[in-house]
Amino acid sequence: MDLIKETARRKTFAIISHPDAGKTTLTEKFLLFGGAIQTAGAVKSNKIRKTATSDFMEIEKQRGISVATSVMGFEYAGKWVNILDTPGHKDFAEDTYRTLTAVDSVILVVDCVKGVEEQTEKLMEVCRMRHTPVIIFINKMDREGRNPFELLDELEAKLQISVRPLTWPISQGQSFKGVYNLYKKGLNLFEANTTRISESIIKVSDLNDPELEKWIPESFCHKLREDIALIEGVYEPFHEETYRDGLLAPVFFGSAINNFGVKELLETFLTVAPSPDEREAAERIVKASEPAMSGFVFKIHANLDPNHRDRTAFFRICSGSFERNKFYYHTRLQKKIRFSSPTQFMANEKSVVDESFPGDVIGLYDNGSLKIGDTLTEGEELHFRGIPSFSPEIFKALENRDPMKAKQLDKGIRQLTEEGVAQLFIQHGARKIIGTVGELQFDVIKFRLEHEYGAQCDFTPLRFHKAFWITGSNKEMLDEFLRRKWNAIALDKEDHPVFFAESEWMMKTAREDYPDLEFHTTSEFK
Ligand code: GDP
Numbered sequence: 001m002d003l004i005k006e007t008a009r010r011k012t013f014a015i016i017s018h019p020d021a022g023k024t025t026l027t028e029k030f031l032l033f034g035g036a037i038q039t040a041g042a043v044k045s046n047k048i049r050k051t052a053t054s055d056f057m058e059i060e061k062q063r064g065i066s067v068a069t070s071v072m073g074f075e076y077a078g079k080w081v082n083i084l085d086t087p088g089h090k091d092f093a094e095d096t097y098r099t100l101t102a103v104d105s106v107i108l109v110v111d112c113v114k115g116v117e118e119q120t121e122k123l124m125e126v127c128r129m130r131h132t133p134v135i136i137f138i139n140k141m142d143r144e145g146r147n148p149f150e151l152l153d154e155l156e157a158k159l160q161i162s163v164r165p166l167t168w169p170i171s172q173g174q175s176f177k178g179v180y181n182l183y184k185k186g187l188n189l190f191e192a193n194t195t196r197i198s199e200s201i202i203k204v205s206d207l208n209d210p211e212l213e214k215w216i217p218e219s220f221c222h223k224l225r226e227d228i229a230l231i232e233g234v235y236e237p238f239h240e241e242t243y244r245d246g247l248l249a250p251v252f253f254g255s256a257i258n259n260f261g262v263k264e265l266l267e268t269f270l271t272v273a274p275s276p277d278e279r280e281a282a283e284r285i286v287k288a289s290e291p292a293m294s295g296f297v298f299k300i301h302a303n304l305d306p307n308h309r310d311r312t313a314f315f316r317i318c319s320g321s322f323e324r325n326k327f328y329y330h331t332r333l334q335k336k337i338r339f340s341s342p343t344q345f346m347a348n349e350k351s352v353v354d355e356s357f358p359g360d361v362i363g364l365y366d367n368g369s370l371k372i373g374d375t376l377t378e379g380e381e382l383h384f385r386g387i388p389s390f391s392p393e394i395f396k397a398l399e400n401r402d403p404m405k406a407k408q409l410d411k412g413i414r415q416l417t418e419e420g421v422a423q424l425f426i427q428h429g430a431r432k433i434i435g436t437v438g439e440l441q442f443d444v445i446k447f448r449l450e451h452e453y454g455a456q457c458d459f460t461p462l463r464f465h466k467a468f469w470i471t472g473s474n475k476e477m478l479d480e481f482l483r484r485k486w487n488a489i490a491l492d493k494e495d496h497p498v499f500f501a502e503s504e505w506m507m508k509t510a511r512e513d514y515p516d517l518e519f520h521t522t523s524e525f526k
Contacts, residue, residue: 003321003357007288008275010359012082012316014099017109018117019090022139025256026109027072027083030266032259034074034081070301070314071345071361079270082361090119091438094390095299098372098420100126101387102298102316102361105133105273107265108249109256112138112145112172116158124159126390129522131246133274134161137265142190142255144173149230152251162248164238165231167264169253170220177216179253179261180204180224182231183238183268187215190260201264240272276359279318281375281382286319288358293320293328296384297374300366300419302448311419312343312363313370318384322356328376330369331383337376339364371418388524389492392423392435395464395500396442401456412453416445417493425467425490425498433490433500434459435467464488464500468507469523474516481514492523 017023072083084103086096100106106127110116127134138151145151148169155163167188170177178190186201204212207228212221242248250268254261276288286294299314315322322328327336343363344353356362364370373387400409413432417424422441425433436442442459449455469492472478481499482489488500499519501507511519 003291004289006080006321006357007359009078010080010082010275010357011105011270011273012084012103012276012359012361013105013107013269013273014084014086014096014103015107015109016086016096016100016120016123018111018114018119021109021111021114021117021120022256023086023109026107026137026139026262027085029256029259029262030081030083031072031074033263033266034076070299071363073344073346073360076266077270080359081270082359084361086123091436091440093119093122093437094392094420096123097126097390098298098387100132101130102296102314103132104276104359105135105269107135107137107269109137109139110151110155112140112148112151112253113143115146115151115154121158124161128160128246133244133246134249135243135265135269135273136163136249136251137256137261138251138253139256141169141172141176141179141253141260142258148172148253149227155249155251159249161246162236162242163251164235164248165251165253166238166268167252167254167261168224168227168231170216170224176255177220179264180207180228181264182228187212188261188264189215190255190258243272244274276318279384281384283380283382286382286384288319290319292378292380293322293326294318294375294377294380294382294384295322296376296387297364297370297372298387300370300372302419302452311366311368311370313366313374315342315362315364315376317356317358317360317362319358320378322360322362324352324354329379331375331377331381332371333369337369341365368415372420385524388522389423390437390523391467391521393437393466394439394442395433395435395462395467396459397462398432398434399458399460401458405453405455408453409449409455409457412449412455413445415453416448421445421448423467423492425492427490428486431490433462462500463502465503466501466507466521468499468501468519468521470497470499470517470519472514472517477514477516481510481517485510494523496523 015023015027070085074081084099086099136155152163166183167179167181169179176190178188180187185205186203188201202215207225238250243250252261252265256262278285278287295315295317297313297315300311302311324342325338325340327338330337341352343350375382375384400406413424421444423435425435427433446457449457482497485499490498492498
C-alpha cells in the first residue's frame with residue numbers, strides 16, 4: 001500500500017477531560033458517525049466509579065473494559081481516525097500522560113457549568129510540554145452554564161493557551177437555540193435529539209440580514225450580532241499554523257449527548273488536525289514518510305487471569321509500515337523479534353492485522369521483553385524520546401513480609417513498574433521506594449504481587465511531596481548535594497539520581513542553595 005497516502009489520511013488523537021465532562025459520550029458519537037458502532041451505549045465508560053474505589057476486583061473488571069477501548073479506529077470521509085482512550089480517574093493519570101505521548105493532537109472536553117477543572121489543567125500541562133495541538137469542545141450547552149466569554153477567559157488563564165471560538169452559542173440551557181459557525185458562516189439550530197446524526201447548517205452570509213429573525217427570536221439575533229462583533233474585534237483570526245504549533249486552541253460549543261455540534265467538531269478536526277509527521281529520537285528526527293519501520297511502546301497491559309499471564313504492549317508506529325511476522329530490531333535488548341499476531345483495535349472489536357501505518361497503534365503480544373519506552377526499528381539504533389516518567393505524588397517504602405519470598409517480590413515489583421503501574425526508586429542500593437499518582441495503585445500492587453508472584457508486602461508512607469530528577473554540569477556541586485541530601489536521594493530505573501523534596505519550600509531552598517543544579521519534574525530533559 002502507498003505509505004505516503006496512508007500516513008496522510010491518518011489522524012491519531014486522544015479525547016481528554018476531567019471526569020464527567022463528557023469524554024465517553026463524545027467518543028461514542030464520533031464512533032456513531034464513523035459507523036464503527038450502530039447504537040449509542042455501545043462504548044463502555046472506562047471510568048472507575050467512586051463507589052468502586054475500595055473494591056479492587058470491580059476496578060479490575062472496569063480496567064478490562066478500558067483495555068478493550070484503549071484504541072478505537074474507524075474510517076470517516078476517507079480518513080482513518082485512531083482515538084486513543086485515556087482513563088479519567090485521577091489515580092491513573094500517569095497512564096493518560098503516557099498515552100498523550102503517542103498522539104498527534106488532542107480534543108479537550110470542558111463542562112460549560114464547571115469550567116476548567118483540576119484534572120484538565122494537569123493534562124494540558126503535558127500537552128503544552130509536547131506542543132500538542134488542542135481543540136476545545138465546550139459541552140453540555142443544553143444546561144445553564146457559565147457565560148461563554150467568561151469560559152474563554154478562564155481557558156486562556158488556566159490553560160495558558162490562546163483560544164479562538166469557531167462556533168458561538170446562541171443562548172444556553174433551557175433557551176439554547178444553537179450555534180453560529182464563524183468559520184463556515186452558518187447557523188446550526190439546536191434540537192434535543194440523542195439519535196440523529198445529521199446536522200443541517202443554514203447559510204447566513206450576513207448576520208445583519210433580517211432573514212436571521214426567521215430562524216431565531218429577535219432579541220437573540222441582536223445579542224448574537226453583538227457577540228460576534230466582539231469576537232471578531234478581540235480574538236485573532238484562526239490560523240492553522242498557530243494551532244498546529246500548540247499555541248492556539250479553536251473552541252467549539254455543543255452538547256455531546258444531544259449529538260449537537262459534534263459533526264462540526266469532527267469535520268473541522270479532520271480538516272485541521274495534523275497527520276503523523278516527525279518524531280524526535282535521541283539520535284535524530286524520524287519522518288513518518290521514511291520507508292523503514294520505527295515506533296515505540298507507550299503502554300503495557302497485563303492480563304490478570306493467572307492462567308493467561310500474557311501482556312499486551314501498545315505500540316505506536318512512527319515511520320514505515322509494520323508487517324506481521326517480519327523481524328524487527330529491539331534497540332534496548334539489541335536483538336531481533338517478530339510478532340505473529342499484531343492486533344488492531346476497532347471500537348469493541350480487535351483483529352489481527354497484516355500491515356499498519358504511521359499513526360496506528362497496535363497491540364503486540366509480549367512475554368516480558370517489552371518495556372514502556374522501547375523502540376523497534378528495522379536495524380537502526382534509534383531511541384524515541386518524549387515518553388518520560390512524571391514526578392509521582394505519593395511515596396511509600398516497600399517492605400517484604402515474607403523473607404522466603406524475597407526473590408518473587410523483587411521480580412514482581414520490577415515487572416509491575418515496567419508495566420507502568422508505579423515507579424520504582426532504589427535508595428542506598430537496597431531500599432525500594434514506590435511512587436505513584438494515586439493511592440489506588442498501592443492496592444493494585446499489593447494484590448498483584450500476592451496473586452501473580454506469591455509475594456507479600458507492606459507499605460510505609462513517606463513524607464515526600466515530589467520527585468525531582470537532578471542534573472548539573474558543576475560536578476562538585478552535584479556531588480556535594482548528593483552527599484548532603486543522601487537521605488532524600490534515590491536512583492530511578494535508569495540509575496539517574498532523583499531528589500525527593502518534602503515540600504515546595506524545601507525545593508525552593510534547594511534551588512537557591514545549589515544554583516548550578518537543575519531540578520526536573522520529568523525524567524526526560526535536554
Ligand atoms: P466522562 O467521564 O468525561 O467520560 O463523561 P461521560 O461521557 O460519561 O458523561 C458524564 C455525564 O454527563 C453522563 O451522565 C452524560 O450523560 C452527561 N452528558 C454528556 N454530554 C452531555 C450534554 O451534552 N448535556 C448534558 N446535559 N449531559 C451530558
